Amino acid sequence: MGPELPSKAGQAPSLLKVQNLTKRYVQGGWFSRHQFEVTALENVSFALRRGTTLALVGESGSGKTTLGRCLARLVNPNSGEIWFEGRNLLALSSGALLKARRQIQLVFQESAAAMNPRLSAVEIVSEPLLIQERLRRKERRERALAMFERVGLSPLWADRSPLEFSGGQRQRLAVARALILDPTLLILDEALSGLDLSIQMHMANLLLALQSSLSLTYLFISHDLRLAAYVATEIAVMQRGKIVESGSVVDVFSNPKHSHTRLLIDTIPGSGGERV
Amino acid sequence: MFLRATPRIVLPALVGLHLVVLLAGFFAPYDFASQNRMLPFAPPTRIHIIDSQGKLHARPFIYQWKATAEGVPQYKEDHSAVFPIRFFVSVPRYEIVGIVGFRWRLFGVETPARIFLLGSDAYGRDQLSRLLYGGQISLFAGPLATVISLSLGILLGATAGYYGSWIDEVLMRFAEVFLALPWLYLLFAVRAFLPMHAGPNQIFILLIVVIGVIGWARPARLIRGIALSAREREYVLAAKSFGASDAYILRRHILPQVSGVALTQAALLIPRYVLAEVTLSFLGLGVAEPAPSWGNMLAALQHYEIIGSYWWMSLPALALIPVFLAYYSLLAYYTVQDSSISEAIWKHREGFRPI
Numbered sequence: 078m079g080p081e082l083p084s085k086a087g088q089a090p091s092l093l094k095v096q097n098l099t100k101r102y103v104q105g106g107w108f109s110r111h112q113f114e115v116t117a118l119e120n121v122s123f124a125l126r127r128g129t130t131l132a133l134v135g136e137s138g139s140g141k142t143t144l145g146r147c148l149a150r151l152v153n154p155n156s157g158e159i160w161f162e163g164r165n166l167l168a169l170s171s172g173a174l175l176k177a178r179r180q181i182q183l184v185f186q187e188s189a190a191a192m193n194p195r196l197s198a199v200e201i202v203s204e205p206l207l208i209q210e211r212l213r214r215k216e217r218r219e220r221a222l223a224m225f226e227r228v229g230l231s232p233l234w235a236d237r238s239p240l241e242f243s244g245g246q247r248q249r250l251a252v253a254r255a256l257i258l259d260p261t262l263l264i265l266d267e268a269l270s271g272l273d274l275s276i277q278m279h280m281a282n283l284l285l286a287l288q289s290s291l292s293l294t295y296l297f298i299s300h301d302l303r304l305a306a307y308v309a310t311e312i313a314v315m316q317r318g319k320i321v322e323s324g325s326v327v328d329v330f331s332n333p334k335h336s337h338t339r340l341l342i343d344t345i346p347g348s349g350g351e352r353v
Numbered sequence: 354m355f356l357r358a359t360p361r362i363v364l365p366a367l368v369g370l371h372l373v374v375l376l377a378g379f380f381a382p383y384d385f386a387s388q389n390r391m392l393p394f395a396p397p398t399r400i401h402i403i404d405s406q407g408k409l410h411a412r413p414f415i416y417q418w419k420a421t422a423e424g425v426p427q428y429k430e431d432h433s434a435v436f437p438i439r440f441f442v443s444v445p446r447y448e449i450v451g452i453v454g455f456r457w458r459l460f461g462v463e464t465p466a467r468i469f470l471l472g473s474d475a476y477g478r479d480q481l482s483r484l485l486y487g488g489q490i491s492l493f494a495g496p497l498a499t500v501i502s503l504s505l506g507i508l509l510g511a512t513a514g515y516y517g518s519w520i521d522e523v524l525m526r527f528a529e530v531f532l533a534l535p536w537l538y539l540l541f542a543v544r545a546f547l548p549m550h551a552g553p554n555q556i557f558i559l560l561i562v563v564i565g566v567i568g569w570a571r572p573a574r575l576i577r578g579i580a581l582s583a584r585e586r587e588y589v590l591a592a593k594s595f596g597a598s599d600a601y602i603l604r605r606h607i608l609p610q611v612s613g614v615a616l617t618q619a620a621l622l623i624p625r626y627v628l629a630e631v632t633l634s635f636l637g638l639g640v641a642e643p644a645p646s647w648g649n650m651l652a653a654l655q656h657y658e659i660i661g662s663y664w665w666m667s668l669p670a671l672a673l674i675p676v677f678l679a680y681y682s683l684l685a686y687y688t689v690q691d692s693s694i695s696e697a698i699w700k701h702r703e704g705f706r707p708i
């Protein structure tokens with residue numbers, strides 16, 4: 078184990094601790110005279126306790142997705158540290174990183190885009206097993222079908238193309254795929270955003286039920302504050318690559334300190350705030 | 354409806370043609386090199402069932418050609434003897450593609466008569482036999498060189514598209530050089546650097562390697578485009594987040610998408626490469642006499658009097674037509690199947706099927 082992580086007395090220790098994470102993208106080609114940098118993340122720091130849900134909210138372009146992808150080690154940050162279960166994810170050997178990837182799983186917003194249409198549903202759900210455990214086809218299928226039932230999908234649909242599922246069913250498929258390696262942290266990147274309201278509610282309840290039965294930790298990335306408040310215990314508000322305000326959901330909603338947080342709360346439809 | 358039936362009709366026909374050519378030893382009545390200096394430029398032998406006396410024969414037969422003038426290849430039928438066509442004639446042992454020994458030919462006539470169904474050439478060699486043996490080189494040059502081109506194209510194109518950055522830049526600038534140079538002249542130039550005199554087998558391998566390697570650029574560019582768009586897909590990103598290696602992503606998510614383009618390219622490249630071999634051999638850069646190729650058989654047509662007087666000498670050129678038609682109909686089929694048009698058409702026909 079690495080250095081002892083600071084934790085408040087009486088609270089669960091941090092599962093994830095992000096320190097001063099910075100990511101800049103360089104725009105413009107090799108020969109272009111107009112190269113310029115876009116800062117997607119600037120000195121982002123936060124901690125996430127085991128078994129809780131942190132909602133990461135903000136407008137589009139505020140760096141939420143980049144942050145999620147940095148944590149899933151799909152994007153390399155320019156500087157900073159990501160401590161996960163006492164180890165810095167940015168300093169792992171490739172073998173250790175492969176093992177660590179089992180613990181952190183990502184659910185994408187566009188489930189249709191995140192699934193190869195040439196594969197069947199059961200192949201998609203069992204793909205992490207193929208990569209991580211090299212199980213035989215039959216065992217992979219059995220475990221995938223068990224996961225189908227866990228997320229409320231019929232195993233009878235196992236051999237369909239992902240395109241034959243409805244949006245909500247496909248998002249369940251995405252959750253099943255993310256859970257099949259038995260992870261501890263799930264990064265839900267706008268996972269409920271493309272769904273209509275009633276299905277959003279079903280999915281949110283499914284996620285909460287899975288969280289308590291599998292003791293999962295969620296990073297819930299969303300632009301929808303109402304949904305964030307429903308799912309999360311803590312909230313962090315992002316604006317232009319920085320976390321401008323964070324705290325428990327109750328505190329932030331009842332007493333928003335930052336002007337951007339107030340703006341986001343006021344623009345919730347039906348909140349009684351000013352119309353924009 | 355016809356379009357959908359295309360591969361069911363054309364593929365067996367092509368496979369059949371290639372088999373016949375491969376088994377040339379059996380279907381050809383003579384060896385490709387067997388000469389008869391008494392019968393240069395003999396016209397195609399006529400097959401009869403009624404002889405000159407008006408008598409009906411149960412077995413089809415031929416008459417021997419007899420020269421009518423000294424030194425000029427003009428012939429008339431010699432009605433003094435009847436030579437029936439015999440099937441499954443026993444001959445001295447020969448080898449099929451240098452591997453399997455065989456003692457039978459499909460048909461033949463007894464000596465001294467010779468059966469020339471497609472006439473004979475300047476040395477009195479049977480054109481049909483040479484056409485069949487020549488197909489072993491001309492027809493197989495296409496698919497084999499295409500295998501080389503596509504393998505290189507898939508390997509380099511997928512590498513360029515998937516890894517991007519400087520690898521992509523270097524490979525694609527290199528490909529552009531190959532695309533910018535006129536392909537046929539590049540082929541001549543490269544061929545000119547390589548040894549001219551070798552056995553027919555070595556020359557054949559040399560030809561398919563040169564033709565195949567020079568054609569790598571176009572499939573590579575197309576496949577690079579597919580790899581480039583595929584690697585940005587979120588399902589590739591998802592696989593990476595599970596810890597998938599590059600080899601896994603290429604194999605499972607990117608290369609399966611290449612199959613449509615690969616088939617289309619194959620149907621386009623094969624006839625082109627058949628023609629390339631024919632062209633090289635026609636110009637004397639390919640397979641050398643006495644081994645036949647459709648190209649060096651046509652080389653005789655460079656003489657005006659041969660084209661004018663002996664029409665059967667141009668039959669190897671006509672033999673290319675059905676081959677080209679077959680490949681181009683496959684090209685049409687795969688192109689439509691590969692394009693989004695097919696999705697639009699077939700979506701309504703049998704439910705959505707991602708092709």
